[in-house]
Amino acid sequence: MTFQAPAETQRHKARASYTAFTAGIERLCRADPGARAALRAGLRRDLDHPRARAMHQLLTLRLPEGCNDRTAQAHYTVASLIAAQPRHAFDTYQEDDEDTADEAGEQEESKGQVRQEDGQPDENIVPPGPTLYGASFGATLGHAVMAKNASLRLSAAESRINLLTRQSLRGLHLHLPAAVNQARTAGATIDWGQLLADLVDWPHQSGRISRRWLQDFYRITARAEQD
Numbered sequence: 001m002t003f004q005a006p007a008e009t010q011r012h013k014a015r016a017s018y019t020a021f022t023a024g025i026e027r028l029c030r031a032d033p034g035a036r037a038a039l040r041a042g043l044r045r046d047l048d049h050p051r052a053r054a055m056h057q058l059l060t061l062r063l064p065e066g067c068n069d070r071t072a073q074a075h076y077t078v079a080s081l082i083a084a085q086p087r088h089a090f091d092t093y094q095e096d097d098e099d100t101a102d103e104a105g106e107q108e109e110s111k112g113q114v115r116q117e118d119g120q121p122d123e124n125i126v127p128p129g130p131t132l133y134g135a136s137f138g139a140t141l142g143h144a145v146m147a148k149n150a151s152l153r154l155s156a157a158e159s160r161i162n163l164l165t166r167q168s169l170r171g172l173h174l175h176l177p178a179a180v181n182q183a184r185t186a187g188a189t190i191d192w193g194q195l196l197a198d199l200v201d202w203p204h205q206s207g208r209i210s211r212r213w214l215q216d217f218y219r220i221t222a223r224a225e226q227d
Contacts, residue, residue: 015134015197021062022192025079028058030090039083043177047073055079070169074199077173078192081180089184134194137164138213141179142220144186152186154221161217165210169202 029036038054045052047069055076063072141161144152160179167175183190198209 014200015193017064018196018200019193021075022078022082022196024062025082026090026192029083029085033087036083036090039079041080042076043080043084044174045076045080047076052076070203071200073173074196074202077176077199078196081177081195082192084177084180085184134191134197135189136209136213136216137179137183137190137195137198138215138217139220140183140188140190142217144183144188145221146223147187150186152182157182157217157221161213165213169199169206172199172202 025039029039035058038058042049042052042055059076059079063075067075138161141152141157144150145154145157160182164172164175164179180190198213202209
């Protein structure tokens, strides 16, 4: 049995929370066109912008309890990015994504308990949960370049990933919509939960996150340079 450090346990819990949040936004956008329009209107807007006012009713109760403004802004930005996708994008989500979100919620509520052979929970042992890292946005752009009949050229994607990884937090929020649009147009899948995690962590871990984005991008696109 493997015992996990408290910090790692917290990261797993955060990942489950981010996954549940983004899955919930996808369901909301698919079910309610008005809510999708309200979330989309907040694209590139900060929390206090007039066009973000309608978002508060939709997102306030979905935010982590007691989160600061930077964490709230990350959630608002990702919700807007999800909502800004073409309408047909929401038709592709499987109906069972609600089960995925429920499983993430159950993992968080379980507080790391698993059953021992005698049937009693052991609170010190954490069961397998969401992976610590999902697909980074660098990997997303890499896959967009490598996709069959891809419309995104390697040079354009490389310029985009280098621009993003040089940004301050505010700059990242402003530049992400265009980058997400490029990736989606090329048919690449975006790990919204991981993108949210990276936005939350950017203020104090931008160097590590930037390195991971770049490494993932170049690892995936290396085949394109060899062709």
